[in-house]
Amino acid sequence: MVNGMHHVQLNLPLPIVWSYVRDMDNWVSLLPGYEDHVWHNDKQSTWMLQGEFGGLQKVVYVDVEMTLNEQLHEITFHNAVQNMQVTGGGSIRVQEGSVGESNMTGSLHATAKGWMAPMLHAFLKPRLPKLTNHLTIAMANKLNKKQLAVEHV
Secondary structure, three states: OEEEEEEEEEOOOHHHHHHHHOOHHHOHHHOOOEEEEEEOOOOEEEEEEEEEEOOEEEEEEEEEEEEEEOOOOEEEEEEEEOOOOEEEEEEEEEEEOOOOOEEEEEEEEEEEOOOOHHHHHHHHHHHHHHHHHHHHHHHHHHHHHHHHHHHOO
């Protein structure tokens, strides 16, 4: 299994951050390689991502099932890459910080199976932590810009 985790502190109150995080449509496009996504129902979607794999451009489709926990201010997801033996998941959790601040933690994990597992794990090991950092920071930056726009209206 390959893991990644990143934590950011925001100068925004928990309700504002949670309102943004709880709606995947706000942040899914921030994923590197994001092309599109389709909702199948209120919990399941498919993401289309493009990236370079071994020097080749490849499009992958990732089936994602999400669960919201309103009390913990956490969204968890489980995913499977179509036509590959790669599964995983992760979470984004928002917690109250100091007055008017909040903390957001993003985590991702992935496991590959089958004869390509060693190669896929070697590919994912340096990339998954970077992906986790990128997504968490991009979400924080978008939240900060959104808040600045509201303050200047």
